[in-house]
Amino acid sequence: MRHFFLGLAPPDVKRGRQAGNKSPLGIPTHHSNHSSLASLRYTYEDGKKTADWLLANTKHRPKVAIICGSGLGGLADLLKDQVVFEYTKIPQFPHSTVAGHAGKLVFGNLSGKPTVVMQGRFHMYEGYPLWKVTFPVRVFSLLGVETLIVTNAAGGLNPEYKVGDIMVIRDHINMPGFAGVNPLVGPNDERFGARFPAMSDAYDRDLRKLAHTVASEMGCSGSLREGVYCSLGGPNYETIAECRFLQRLGADSVGMSTVPEVIVARHCGMRVFGFSLITNKAVLDYETKEKANHAEVLETSRQSARVLEKLVSLMVQRIERNNNVA
Numbered sequence: 001m002r003h004f005f006l007g008l009a010p011p012d013v014k015r016g017r018q019a020g021n022k023s024p025l026g027i028p029t030h031h032s033n034h035s036s037l038a039s040l041r042y043t044y045e046d047g048k049k050t051a052d053w054l055l056a057n058t059k060h061r062p063k064v065a066i067i068c069g070s071g072l073g074g075l076a077d078l079l080k081d082q083v084v085f086e087y088t089k090i091p092q093f094p095h096s097t098v099a100g101h102a103g104k105l106v107f108g109n110l111s112g113k114p115t116v117v118m119q120g121r122f123h124m125y126e127g128y129p130l131w132k133v134t135f136p137v138r139v140f141s142l143l144g145v146e147t148l149i150v151t152n153a154a155g156g157l158n159p160e161y162k163v164g165d166i167m168v169i170r171d172h173i174n175m176p177g178f179a180g181v182n183p184l185v186g187p188n189d190e191r192f193g194a195r196f197p198a199m200s201d202a203y204d205r206d207l208r209k210l211a212h213t214v215a216s217e218m219g220c221s222g223s224l225r226e227g228v229y230c231s232l233g234g235p236n237y238e239t240i241a242e243c244r245f246l247q248r249l250g251a252d253s254v255g256m257s258t259v260p261e262v263i264v265a266r267h268c269g270m271r272v273f274g275f276s277l278i279t280n281k282a283v284l285d286y287e288t289k290e291k292a293n294h295a296e297v298l299e300t301s302r303q304s305a306r307v308l309e310k311l312v313s314l315m316v317q318r319i320e321r322n323n324n325v326a
């Protein structure tokens, strides 16, 4: 296993062609107007710089990328012939700040397939704008990744779901998107994708089918669900009224991530698959004393991670080049 401690200070983020004070996360603290805010983002060339740096420092050429949810980073340990980069050492990469997100990018072979795994993702509630949250996805696309697998820890809204169940994501509800909070807001660079991408087929049908096949071969189809994930901004967990509202909207699970990554991956033509691990039941009853908390989320992830890891690695084994399933 090789670790990179090259001591490279991450270069400054593109300033959106404006001067101004910055927070420690590189986020400007003063904006003259909305349009300067909208043009503040990483450019295609920024993504290319980071991708080229990674390609120069590893011989791996991944076709599959996996983003691990809270407490689910153990998946990276299954990679053979690892090359590990701390996020803090990768030019322009944001840094992980949440418990259960180690902040390492791991390249290697998973089930014999060249794969890159994010041990830790970025969330809007950490103070990152969505163009930073989703920067790794664009870097993956520039590395040549064709398939993105996302995992997350989520609260179960569907009354049938139990803690420890795994939900194949069939579709999502982008709650912040209703208010215009979307990673694709701002000037569109056609080299990544079209101005108006479709999202009706965001989660690949063949990979969803494959997940059910693999789960039944593993003998765990009883705890495999399929449903709709709803993303909120966080960081507070939902009120009871909000959970009831989300249920009525048709959401089966709720979390604070994933959707921006999926939107950006689909924008740049990647095939997407996702799992929610149901780490807690959403609180829907005013009589209960139950409360969501991150310690419980991490504990459920710890207990159920092995099944999820096996499911993902068996799926990767069957993903062929050019988006086929073996």
Ligand SMILES: O=P(O)(O)O[C@H]1O[C@H](CO)[C@@H](O)[C@H]1O
Residues within 6 Å of the ligand: 068, 069, 070, 098, 121, 123, 151, 152, 153, 154, 234, 255, 256, 257, 258, 293, 294, 297
């Ligand atoms: O979605 P992931 O990153 O798995 O994490 C989930 O767990 C945290 C809350 O416990 C939130 O960050 C929520 O989004």
